[in-house]
Amino acid sequence: MSATRAATTGRLGRAPEVTVLRLARPYLRRLVGAGLLAAATEFAALALMATATWLLMAAAGQPPLDRLTVAIVAVRALAVSRGVLRYTERLAGHDAVLRLVTDVRARVFGTLAARRGAPPRTGDALSRLVSDVEAVQDLLLRVLVPGAAAGTVGLLAVGLTALVSPPAALALAAGLLVAGVGLPALATALTRRAGAEMAPLRGALAADAVDLTHGAADLAAFGATAEALDTAGRRARRLARLERRLAALGFAVDALGVLVAGLTTGAVVVVALRADVDGVLVGVLAVGTLAAVEIALALVGAARQWTGLRSGLARVAQLVTPISTAGPDAEPGDAARPAAAGSGVVAGGAGPAAGAVEVRFEKVTVRYRAGAPAALDGFSLDLPPGRRIAVVGPSGAGKSTLAAVLTGAVRPDTGRVTLDGRDVSGHPPEELPRAVGGLLAEAYVFHATVRDNLLLGRPDADETALVAATTAAGLVDWVRSQPDGWDTVVGEEGAQLSGGQRQRLALARALLATPGVLVLDEPTEGLDPVAADEVLASALAATPAGHSVLLITHRLSGLGGLDEIVVLDAGRVVQRGRHADLVAADGWYRDQWVLQQAAEHGYLALSGQGRP
Numbered sequence: 001m002s003a004t005r006a007a008t009t010g011r012l013g014r015a016p017e018v019t020v021l022r023l024a025r026p027y028l029r030r031l032v033g034a035g036l037l038a039a040a041t042e043f044a045a046l047a048l049m050a051t052a053t054w055l056l057m058a059a060a061g062q063p064p065l066d067r068l069t070v071a072i073v074a075v076r077a078l079a080v081s082r083g084v085l086r087y088t089e090r091l092a093g094h095d096a097v098l099r100l101v102t103d104v105r106a107r108v109f110g111t112l113a114a115r116r117g118a119p120p121r122t123g124d125a126l127s128r129l130v131s132d133v134e135a136v137q138d139l140l141l142r143v144l145v146p147g148a149a150a151g152t153v154g155l156l157a158v159g160l161t162a163l164v165s166p167p168a169a170l171a172l173a174a175g176l177l178v179a180g181v182g183l184p185a186l187a188t189a190l191t192r193r194a195g196a197e198m199a200p201l202r203g204a205l206a207a208d209a210v211d212l213t214h215g216a217a218d219l220a221a222f223g224a225t226a227e228a229l230d231t232a233g234r235r236a237r238r239l240a241r242l243e244r245r246l247a248a249l250g251f252a253v254d255a256l257g258v259l260v261a262g263l264t265t266g267a268v269v270v271v272a273l274r275a276d277v278d279g280v281l282v283g284v285l286a287v288g289t290l291a292a293v294e295i296a297l298a299l300v301g302a303a304r305q306w307t308g309l310r311s312g313l314a315r316v317a318q319l320v321t322p323i324s325t326a327g328p329d330a331e332p333g334d335a336a337r338p339a340a341a342g343s344g345v346v347a348g349g350a351g352p353a354a355g356a357v358e359v360r361f362e363k364v365t366v367r368y369r370a371g372a373p374a375a376l377d378g379f380s381l382d383l384p385p386g387r388r389i390a391v392v393g394p395s396g397a398g399k400s401t402l403a404a405v406l407t408g409a410v411r412p413d414t415g416r417v418t419l420d421g422r423d424v425s426g427h428p429p430e431e432l433p434r435a436v437g438g439l440l441a442e443a444y445v446f447h448a449t450v451r452d453n454l455l456l457g458r459p460d461a462d463e464t465a466l467v468a469a470t471t472a473a474g475l476v477d478w479v480r481s482q483p484d485g486w487d488t489v490v491g492e493e494g495a496q497l498s499g500g501q502r503q504r505l506a507l508a509r510a511l512l513a514t515p516g517v518l519v520l521d522e523p524t525e526g527l528d529p530v531a532a533d534e535v536l537a538s539a540l541a542a543t544p545a546g547h548s549v550l551l552i553t554h555r556l557s558g559l560g561g562l563d564e565i566v567v568l569d570a571g572r573v574v575q576r577g578r579h580a581d582l583v584a585a586d587g588w589y590r591d592q593w594v595l596q597q598a599a600e601h602g603y604l605a606l607s608g609q610g611r612p
C-alpha cells in the first residue's frame with residue numbers, strides 16, 4: 001500500500017469514512033432528518049426562483065390578477081419557508097453532529113490516554129483531538145448532508161423539467177452531471193495529494209511549536225536554535241505553499257463551474273425553443289437551470305472539503321478502530337516515530353570540541369526587575385583553562401543566574417563576563433556553545449531517540465564518543481538493556497525515563513558536547529547519594545584536560561577534588577576556598593556540610609546502602 005493510501009485508509013484497510021459512519025449509527029435518524037431538511041431548503045430556493053420568474057414574465061402580459069394570486073402567495077411562502085427550513089436544518093444537523101463529535105473526541109482521548117509505549121507528542125495529540133476530530137464534523141455537515149441535498153434536488157429538477165420538455169431535461173441532466181460529478185471529481189483529483197500532505201504537516205508543525213517553546217533553553221545552549229527554527233520554518237512555508245496551490249486550483253475549478261452553468265442554461269433554452277415550449281416557460285427553465293446547476297456546484301466545495309479531510313479522518317479512524325494485531329504505535333504517520341523519520345531533534349550546531357577558554361566575571365550585577373534585590377551583586381571570579389570550580393549556596397543565592405550570565409542567556413546590568421578577553425555578548429550565538437555549554441537547570445529531553453538526544457550535544461559524535469559519555473553519566477547499561485538500544489524513543493520530555501535516567505541522559509549530552517567551559521547546573525539532581533557521588537566523579541573525570549568546569553550544586557559531597565568552592569549568598573561571595581578549608585572554618589559551608597552528612601548517613605542506613 002502506498003504511503004498516501006495507507007494514510008487515507010483505516011488500520012483494517014477500511015475507508016475512514018466507513019468507520020466514521022459506523023460511529024454515526026446512533027444518530028442516523030437525526031442525520032437523515034437534517035439531510036431531508038437541507039434538500040427541502042435547496043428545493044425551496046429553486047422553486048422560489050422559478051416561481052418568481054414565472055410571475056414576472058406572466059405579469060408582463062397583464063393577465064387577470066386571479067391568475068397570478070397563487071404564484072404571489074407561493075413566492076411569499078417559499079421565501080419564508082426557505083429561511084425557516086435552513087434554520088431547522090442547521091439545528092438538526094449540528095445537534096446530531098455535535099453529539100457524535102463528543103463521542104469521537106472521548107474515544108480518541110481514551111485511546112491516546114491508554115496507550116502503552118511511546119505516547120504521541122503534545123502538539124500532535126492536540127492536533128488529533130481538535131482539528132482531526134473536527135474533520136468528522138465537517139465530513140457530515142459540509143460533505144454528506146449538502147451532497148445528499150444537492151443530489152436529491154438535482155433529480156427533482158430534472159424530473160420537473162421533463163414534464164415541460166424531455167429534451168430540455170436531458171440537457172439539464174447532462175449539465176448537472178458535469179457540475180455535480182465531473183467537476184467534483186476533477187477538484188478531488190487535483191487537490192488529493194496536497195490535501196493528504198496537509199494534516200500530518202499541521203501536526204508536525206504543532207509539535208515543532210512545543211519543542212521550540214519547551215526546549216528553547218536547551219536548543220540555545222547547544223547552538224541548535226537556528227536549525228530548529230529553520231526546520232519549523234521550512235514546514236510552515238511548505239504548508240503555506242500547499243494552501244496557496246489549493247486556493248489557485250479552487251479558483252480555476254470555480255471558474256469552470258460558472259462556465260458550465262452558462263453553457264447548460266444556453267443548451268436548455270435552445271433545446272426548449274426548438275421544442276416549441278411556451279416563452280414564459282422557457283424563461284422559467286433558464287432561471288431554474290441556473291439555480292439547479294448552482295446547487296449542484298455545491299458538490300465541488302463538498303468534494304474539496306472531503307479531500308482535505310481524508311487524512312485527518314484516517315488519523316481519527318486509527319484511534320477509534322479496535323486495535324487488531326499491530327500495536328498502536330505501528331500506525332502510519334504516528335508521531336511516536338523516531339526523530340530520524342522526520343520531526344525529532346535537530347542536529348546541534350555545537351560542532352567539534354573547543355579548546356581551552358579563559359573566563360572572567362568582572363563585578364557582575366544582575367537585577368531581574370528594577371528595584372528588586374540583585375540576583376548577582378558585584379560578582380567577580382576568574383576561571384582559567386583547566387580550573388574546576390563549584391558554586392554553592394542557599395536557594396535563591398544566584399547560582400543559576402551565574403550560569404545564565406555565562407552562557408549569554410542573561411545580560412548583566414553592570415560589569416561584564418569575558419571569554420578569552422572578549423565580552424560574552426560579543427560572541428556570535430552560533431559560536432558560543434562551543435566555548436561555553438553544558439547541563440542547564442531543568443534540561444529538556446526531546447521526544448526522539450536516545451541517540452538523537454545525545455547528538456544534539458555533538459552532531460558528529462561516533463559510537464565510541466556516545467559510549468564514553470553515557471558511561472560517564474552512568475546510563476550506558478540501561479541503553480544496552482533496551483531492545484532498541486541507541487534508537488530507544490524516550491517519550492515526550494523523556495516521559496518514558498525515570499527522573500534519574502532523564503538527568504543522566506541530559507548529563508551525557510552535556511559531556512558529549514565537550515565545550516571549553518563545562519557548566520553543570522545540579523548534574524546529580526534526582527540521583528540517590530551513592531549514584532550522585534559516582535556520577536559526579538565520573539563526569540569530572542570525563543572532562544578533557546585543559547577544559548574548565550563550573551559546577552553548580554546544592555550538594556556538598558564529592559567536592560573534595562575541586563580547585564575552588566565559591567559560596568554565594570544573596571548574589572555575593574561569602575566564602576571561598578577548597579573543601580577541606582571550608583569544612584574547617586565557621587560558616588554556611590560547614591553548617592550545611594554537617595547537616596547534609598547527617599541526612600545522607602541516615603538515608604544510607606535506612607536504605608541498607610550504608611558505607612562501612
Ligand SMILES: Nc1ncnc2c1ncn2[C@@H]1O[C@H](COP(=O)(O)OP(=O)(O)OP(=O)(O)O)[C@@H](O)[C@H]1O
Nearest residue numbers: 368369375393394395396397398399400401402554
Ligand atoms: N527569570 C527570573 N525572573 C525574576 N527573578 C528571577 C528569575 N530567575 C531568578 N530570579 C531571582 O533571582 C534570584 C537568584 O535566583 P537563582 O535561580 O539564580 O538562584 P539559585 O541559587 O540558582 O537558586 P536554587 O538553588 O533554588 O536554584 C532569586 O531571588 C530568584 O527569585
